[in-house]
Amino acid sequence: MLRINRIKIEITTENGIYGFDTPFVNGLNFLSSQENTCGKSSILEAIYYCLGLEEIIGGRNEKVLTSVFKTTLEDNTSVWNVLQSCAYLEISNGKDVVTLYRTAKMTNRDSRMITVYYSDMDGLSNPDTLADDKYVHFPNSAINPKGFHYFLEKFLFLELPQVIGSDNTQKKLYLQLVFSCMFIEQKHGWSDLFSGMPILGIKESKKRVIEFVLQLDTLKNEKKKEDLKINEALIIEEWNKCFDSLQIMAAQENCTIINYPVRPNVLSDIDVERIAIQNDGVLIKKEIENLEKQTSEIQKLKPKVIDNFEELQGELSKTEESMTELDGYVSSCQKQLLIEKGNIKTINENLETIEIDLTNNKDAARLRDLGSELQCNFAKDVCPVCHQHINDSLLPKAADIPVMGIDENIRHLEAQQKMLKFSLLSHIQRKKELEMQINEINDRLYKLRRLAQTIRNDLYSINESYSETVVYKKITLKQRIDGLKKLQMLLIKNCKELKILSGRWQIFLEDRKQVPKNKFTALDKEKLDLLKEKFIDNLKLFGYRSIHDFDAITISEESYLPLFEGFDMKFDSSASDNIRLIWSFTLALLQVSVLTSGNHPTVLIFDEPDQQSTIISDMKSFFEKILDLADYSQVIVGITIKDGDTKKAIQELPENSYLQIDVPNKAFKKK
Amino acid sequence: MIMNNNYLLSDKIIFDSKPIAVPYNYRISYKIAQLSLILYICCGRSGCSLIKLHMISVALGTDQEIQKLIKQTNDGLVEIPVVRFDPAVNRALLYAIMEGIIIQQKDGKLKLSPLGKTYVICIIKQEDLMQRERCFLSKISTGITESMIQKIMTDWRYKNVAN
Numbered sequence: 008m009l010r011i012n013r014i015k016i017e018i019t020t021e022n023g024i025y026g027f028d029t030p031f032v033n034g035l036n037f038l039s040s041q042e043n044t045c046g047k048s049s050i051l052e053a054i055y056y057c058l059g060l061e062e063i064i065g066g067r068n069e070k071v072l073t074s075v076f077k078t079t080l081e082d083n084t085s086v087w088n089v090l091q092s093c094a095y096l097e098i099s100n101g102k103d104v105v106t107l108y109r110t111a112k113m114t115n116r117d118s119r120m121i122t123v124y125y126s127d128m129d130g131l132s133n134p135d136t137l138a139d140d141k142y143v144h145f146p147n148s149a150i151n152p153k154g155f156h157y158f159l160e161k162f163l164f165l166e167l168p169q170v171i172g173s174d175n176t177q178k179k180l181y182l183q184l185v186f187s188c189m190f191i192e193q194k195h196g197w198s199d200l201f202s203g204m205p206i207l208g209i210k211e212s213k214k215r216v217i218e219f220v221l222q223l224d225t226l227k228n229e230k231k232k233e234d235l236k237i238n239e240a241l242i243i244e245e246w247n248k249c250f251d252s253l254q255i256m257a258a259q260e261n262c263t264i265i266n267y268p269v270r271p272n273v274l275s276d277i278d279v280e281r282i283a284i285q286n287d288g289v290l291i292k293k294e295i296e297n298l299e300k301q302t303s304e305i306q307k308l309k310p311k312v313i314d315n316f317e318e319l320q321g322e323l324s325k326t327e328e329s330m331t332e333l334d335g336y337v338s339s340c341q342k343q344l345l346i347e348k349g350n351i352k353t354i355n356e357n358l359e360t361i362e363i364d365l366t367n368n369k370d371a372a373r374l375r376d377l378g379s380e381l382q383c384n385f386a387k388d389v390c391p392v393c394h395q396h397i398n399d400s401l402l403p404k405a406a407d408i409p410v411m412g413i414d415e416n417i418r419h420l421e422a423q424q425k426m427l428k429f430s431l432l433s434h435i436q437r438k439k440e441l442e443m444q445i446n447e448i449n450d451r452l453y454k455l456r457r458l459a460q461t462i463r464n465d466l467y468s469i470n471e472s473y474s475e476t477v478v479y480k481k482i483t484l485k486q487r488i489d490g491l492k493k494l495q496m497l498l499i500k501n502c503k504e505l506k507i508l509s510g511r512w513q514i515f516l517e518d519r520k521q522v523p524k525n526k527f528t529a530l531d532k533e534k535l536d537l538l539k540e541k542f543i544d545n546l547k548l549f550g551y552r553s554i555h556d557f558d559a560i561t562i563s564e565e566s567y568l569p570l571f572e573g574f575d576m577k578f579d580s581s582a583s584d585n586i587r588l589i590w591s592f593t594l595a596l597l598q599v600s601v602l603t604s605g606n607h608p609t610v611l612i613f614d615e616p617d618q619q620s621t622i623i624s625d626m627k628s629f630f631e632k633i634l635d636l637a638d639y640s641q642v643i644v645g646i647t648i649k650d651g652d653t654k655k656a657i658q659e660l661p662e663n664s665y666l667q668i669d670v671p672n673k674a675f676k677k678k
Numbered sequence: 679m680i681m682n683n684n685y686l687l688s689d690k691i692i693f694d695s696k697p698i699a700v701p702y703n704y705r706i707s708y709k710i711a712q713l714s715l716i717l718y719i720c721c722g723r724s725g726c727s728l729i730k731l732h733m734i735s736v737a738l739g740t741d742q743e744i745q746k747l748i749k750q751t752n753d754g755l756v757e758i759p760v761v762r763f764d765p766a767v768n769r770a771l772l773y774a775i776m777e778g779i780i781i782q783q784k785d786g787k788l789k790l791s792p793l794g795k796t797y798v799i800c801i802i803k804q805e806d807l808m809q810r811e812r813c814f815l816s817k818i819s820t821g822i823t824e825s826m827i828q829k830i831m832t833d834w835r836y837k838n839v840a841n
């Protein structure tokens with residue numbers, strides 16, 4: 008919340024210092040005078056100015072202020088030149104009090120500088136008071152810690168959202184925009200809702216301001232959707248990574264993975280247990296058991312050569328047999344590989360030819376177009392001599408065979424190119440597979456050769472020596488078992504990870520479900536309905552007469568502004584009813600924000616709300632309504648009490664429920 | 679009656695001939711443009727003989743041939759190139775002459791008409807059009823003269839007469 012506690016204006020002239028100093032209270036404040044041109048607006052302008060919000064009046068820096076701040080000051084009949092002018096504003100956020108100081112005219116001080124004193128106005132003379140210089144209307148002053156609006160945002164505990172600018176970049180919503188729906192300025196504030204809103208390059212700024220003030224979830228929703236998308240991509244990526252690491256390891260051990268869910272899923276325990284690794288159709292667990300059995304069998308063998316000569320003989324022939332088999336397989340694979348390589352080469356050459364053909368054909372098409380621009384007959388497939396139809400071909404005897412036109416020819420070539428590219432891809436894939444297969448077989452062959460060699464060594468060695476075969480076999484078996492065990496460990500680890508990911512996926516799915524399909528959450532709908540209800544209540548209370556059918560009033564879901572039968576309400580309103588509309592909507596925004604704990608700073612300024620000779624009883628209802636809200640808001644009303652009616656309306660309000668600040672004939676008095 | 683339903687043995691099978699693709703080299707518009715370019719880039723004011731046109735146009739068919747021709751031209755055509763004659767060039771020339779793009783002079787030589795010149799200028803203005811042809815032709819430029827052609831023709835008479 009924002010409270011304006013006190014304002015003090017000091018204007019130094021040739022005739023000494025003139026000034027104005029007044030406190031404000033919570034609730035309703037009248038800034039009243041008997042006559043026009045007394046200086047009420049100058050005082051209200053000073054409030055905007057000290058808050059760095061003068062853009063609501065229509066410009067930047069001191070140039071928007073009245074002449075009393077800049078050039079001359081009238082005192083009765085004499086006119087004095089202004090030498091220096093400045094204003095102090097004491098504001099509070101309900102907890103802390105600070106005093107803002109900004110000059111309008113002062114040599115050696117930039118009017119864009121606002122000094123923040125961390126104390127109330129009386130404490131300014133205290134030398135211990137901390138002071139901090141801040142800037143307004145500088146690039147990035149809304150996001151730079153040295154910017155005054157950055158300070159004000161933090162001071163008011165607001166968290167301004169990022170919105171989309173007209174150049175499609177993310178920008179912070181500006182405070183000037185937010186306050187333009189709270190401070191209704193006298194000159195153009197009364198022409199339309201938020202008509203004082205400055206143009207600062209934000210798309211649909213009125214809409215964004217209302218969203219912010221009512222704290223609608225629409226902005227949050229959009230952000231949430233974006234977050235969910237990122238989360239989804241993240242889970243999918245990790246899921247795939249899990250699979251890939253397992254896949255690589257399994258390929259190294261000549262194994263395949265089965266029952267692996269390729270896409271993220273919510274997995275039950277059974278699903279996870281079903282994921283397994285196979286080697287030639289045998290589960291890896293079984294394979295390990297088998298291998299271990301083999302190891303123990305080998306251990307039973309007597310390590311001496313003499314003891315198992317027969318077996319060695321048999322094994323050697325078996326090994327040699329499988330080696331021959333594998334050799335044959337490799338050579339057939341290599342033959343295929345050669346063929347594939349040849350195919351790839353041919354296709355690449357064909358593709359090159361087609362590419363040249365294509366460019367030339369395209370050139371030919373353009374040449375034909377050029378020819379038809381020059382009114383040449385051949386370009387229209389017409390013979391230049393007999394003007395009969397001819398085929399666009401220089402080949403002999405083309406007459407009785409239909410010939411493709413150039414455009415058709417281009418399409419034909421493009422289709423060919425596509426086909427060749429596709430076939431090229433499949434050949435490359437096949438080549439890769441073959442190479443992998445050959446590598447794998449070579450690996451196995453290498454092992455077998457080693458085995459054969461050790462067996463041979465054994466066979467030719469002295470009978471009493473230790474059998475190399477047994478040792479070699481033991482080592483290879485051990486390596487294989489180690490590899491498989493490692494693979495199994497990885498599988499278990501990845502399964503655990505998958506389980507976690509599946510949990511995250513479930514949360515993601517739930518989150519996604521919670522994001523409302525519609526633009527509005529139920530709470531948003533409630534807020535908008537409340538806004539409509541309060542708005543219509545206010546309209547009735549203030550005597551809005553242009554429309555009789557109040558049920559036809561809606562709050563637009565697009566702009567959040569009031570509509571009557573689908574059209575902007577101001578078109579149906581008389582001039583005085585337009586004023587009532589502004590009262591009603593401005594107050595309704597405050598009411599809804601207070602009831603639903605929105606972001607409204609709960610301060611309103613109305614400068615001369617009695618525009619267009621509003622009926623005085625309606626005016627009174629307006630004041631009474633403000634008094635209703637007095638407990639949790641501050642409203643400053645600048646008003647001219649020219650006639651008895653207005654005076655009566657104010658006097659009839661309960662006593663002590665408001666503060667009336669009388670501005671004398673000329674606000675700025677000599678001190 | 680049963681036979682009528684057996685389409686394989688029916689005598690009423692009709693084949694629709696599908697349009698055949700034509701290589702770009704045999705497109706009228708392409709060939710005319712190519713010939714016009716040759717006349718524009720490789721010939722002087724006195725016109726161009728038919729043999730020279732054939733020689734360059736056929737060589738343009740493949741990169742190797744045209745490179746060879748460029749090399750031979752730079753050597754002053756000491757080594758006599760093989761000249762192939764393509765009937766497609768003649769056909770295209772006929773179209774071009776009838777269209778008024780190319781004019782045949784009284785001495786039989788060919789040259790571009792004013793219309794043909796505007797056509798070539800139109801082509802040249804579009805920088806990415808017929809880039810390959812332009813590149814090669816500018817390398818030959820006017821390197822092949824009519825007197826060289828005459829010499830080649832005389833050589834044929836002496837060398838290749840089998841008697």
